Amino acid sequence: MSNDKTVKLLLIEDDEDDYTLALDYLNEMLEFDFEITWLSDFDEIIHTLEQTTFDLCLLDHHLGAYTGLSVLKAAKEMGNSTSFIMLTGLADEVLDKQALELGAEDFLVKSEINSVRFIRAIRYALSRKELTNERLERLRVEADNRAKDRFLAHLSHELRTPLTSIMGYTDLLLSRKELDNIKPELTIINNNSLHLLNLLNDVLDLSKIKANTLSLSKEWLSLNSFLVDLQSLFQMAARKKNLCFSITARGPLPDKIYNDTTRMRQVLTNFIYNAIKFTDEGSIKVELELKHTQLHVYIKDTGIGIPPENLKRIFKPFEQVQNTTTKTNEGAGLGLAISSALIELLGGGLTVESALGQGSLFSFYVDILNEHTSPSEIQLVPLNLRQAPSEVEQMPLPQLGGHVLVVEDIPEIRFLISDLIEKTGVTVTAVNNGKQAVDTLSLNQHIDLAFMDLHMPQMDGHEAIVAIRKQGIEIPVVALTAAAQKGNKETLKALGFNDCLTKPIDVAKLNATLTYHLGSQNQDEHSETFKKSHNSSAKRILLVEDDNDARELMTLLLSSLDANVCSAHNIESSLNVYADQAPFDLVLLDLTLPDGSGFDAVTKIQALNPHQDIVIVSGSDPDPQKLATANIDKVLLKPVSLPDLQALIESL
The missing domain is CATH 3.40.50.2300 (Response regulator)
Incomplete structure (x- = not known):
């Protein structure tokens, strides 16, 4: 109607x-x-x-x-x-x-x-029509929600995969001392990547909250260490705006609390980040207080404040009060909405007091005990934030051995590539053109790997690789090219190249290539050499990932942790590698592969070895029912970081 x-x-x-x-x-x-x-x-x-x-x-x-x-x-x-x-x-x-x-x-x-029957017939017909319309609308909404969930899951995977490469390679570049002069620019890239990841996580969390599918993972956590990390995280951000930032306690606090560490950090990060963002002078104070079995937290700032008529709006998704107060701040307007919902899930409540131009006070509480712990068992200790937070381990350059030939006619590039390779401990011989490369390889049988430019005088890379292969020289040769057209890599491989790197040279990809060919002796094509030379005490890992950049990065990260890595890009190749080179301590398995789902690969690998330790790597949270059916209890969510992999290897 x-x-x-x-x-x-x-x-x-x-x-x-x-x-x-x-x-x-x-x-x-x-x-x-x-x-x-x-x-x-x-x-x-x-x-x-x-x-x-x-x-x-x-x-x-x-x-x-x-x-x-x-x-x-x-x-x-x-x-x-x-x-x-x-x-x-x-x-x-x-x-x-x-x-x-x-x-x-x-x-x-x-x-x-x-008659009355005529009137009743019309009323009933219209009522049935209305009920039918409501049912159809409900079905349409349910279908739209299912489509939205599928889209968000796909979006999560598609965004997390490139973010893995962006953030991983930026971290690698930040760890290199010779790049100190561009670290401010690299830091900007890294910070914006983190911002993009946080926005993605916020959208996904909001979707889960609305669908009532967000699950909590509660555990006992050290409250003091948790607060030390928060202080370290936000002191620098506050200092950049000349703001005072402090975390204090109104009396002793529990040594440990029982809650979801990730969600607690997310809630506090949202509140503190907002306070810093909307405060131009003054301070941000975080106070904590224990009341019975609840931890009360107060975040007070001296910022721009919130008009009374907008206090209810700030907890609605995509609402931004700064639209009416200032145009200088950005964000998706999801943080407070998610925090409010998370606090309810954590068993607490939230209040806010604010006035325009006079700052804001956000306060919330959460339960701190599980059902098996009585209040008398709580151990109270004074807050101590003087201890240094644990430092994030800097990933070292790969330490390799061997002899590499660099073939490049431009002196500056030849020197740069040679210098980058030598920093990994590899011996380098450099020549100017393809003819010199053919002559050098004909006389020297101890070169393990060659990097060759394609466009050079006297003899270019195309001619040189044909001449090298005709002589029966089988060492890996990597093409250096400024062309990244589709199909170019396949053409180069048909000529005899093993791989190619695109100019300008990505340092992390160069290191990954060196590690692949020299660290594991090209596992896919030289498995026997790998079996003889690998470190018997290192963990052996099969990595199955279809994205080339993500696969190269994770190989490099795992190799830096002294793991021996075999890689595959789909289910078929992973089964071939597994049959040829098992046993493995761990299989890292991407959930979305070209020839099927990662769960299909799990079934096939478990058919070969029912006790194989398998970890799913995914761009979105896998279906819990499918995880349970596959007997998988470990999942890494992209982007995967070095600490994630280190913790995983240490748990084996």
Whole structure:
């Protein structure tokens, strides 16, 4: 229906007296406002029903050469959802049955038009129409939600995979001392990548909260260490704005609390980050207090404040109060909405006090005990934030051995590549062109790997690789090219190159290539050498990842942790590697692969070894039911960091 009382009604009647009579009784139904369309010509009726759906149609059975049944049949075939009530001069059980079978809501004799039955039939038909519309709308919303969930899961995977490479390689570059002069720029890249990741996480969390699928993982955590990390995180951010930042306690605090560490950190980070963002001078103070079995937290700032009329809005998704107070801050407007919902899930409550220009006070509480712990068991200690937070381990350069030939005609690039390679401990011989490369490799059988430019005088890289392979020289040769066109790598491999790097040279990819060819001796093509040379005390890991950049990065990260890594890009190749080089201490398995789901690979690997330790790597949270069925209890969510992998290897 158009609104609560308006009803679009089609009256199909070829007798004007019957039309006038029906119109009189319809007008007596004051609870409805009927918008009536009167038609009697069959072709015009069919054309109108093709163009319009009505709330109700009163349909006369006799229409000249046609019948009302013909109209019902046509409406049914065209999928028109109008509700029909058939009207006829005499009662007829056969006609009644036929009308109902063709979708009519009711069948009335015209003499009943002036009766209560006529009014009741209209009311029931409209009620059923409304219920049907509500059901269809509910189904549509449910379908939209399922489509949205599928889209968010796909979006998560597609965004997390490139973020893995962006953040991982930036971390690697930040760890290199020779790049100190560009670390401010690298830090900007890293910070913006983290911001993008946080926005992605916020959107996904909000979706889970709305769908009631967000689960908590509660554990005992050291409150003091937790607060030390928070202080370290935000002191620098506050200092950049010349703000005072402090964390204090109103008395002793529990040594440990039972809660979800990740979600607690997320809530406090959102509140403190907002306080710093909207404060230009003064201070941000975080105070904690124990009340019975609840931890109360207060975050007070001297910032711009919030107008009273906007206090309720700030906890709604995508609402930003700065639209009415300042245009200088950015964000998706999700942080406070998510924090509010998380605090409820954590068993607590939230309040806010604020006035425009006078700062804000956010306060919340959470439960700190599980059902098996009594308040008398809580050990209280004074807050001590002087201890140094644990430092993030800097990843070292790969330490390799071997002899590499660099073939490059431009002196500056030749020197740069040689210098980068030598820093890994590798011996380098450099030549100017392809002819010198062929001659050097013909005389020196102790070179383990070559990097060769494609465009050089005398003999270019294409000619040189053909000449090298004709002599039976099988060492790995990596092409250096400024061209990154699709299919270029396949063409180079057909000529005899093993791999290619695109200019300008990505230092992390160069190190990954060195590690792949020299650290593990090219596991896919030289497995026997790998088996003889690998460190027997190191963990052996099979990495299955279809994204080339992510696979190279994770190989480099795992190798830096003294792991021996074999890699594969799909299920078929992973099974071949597994059959050839097992046993493995661990299989790291991407969930989305070109030839099937990671769960398919789990089934096939477990068929070869039921006790194999397998960890799923995914861009979105896998289905818990599928994890349970596959007997998988470990998941790494992309982007995967060095600390993630280190903790994983240490747990083996």
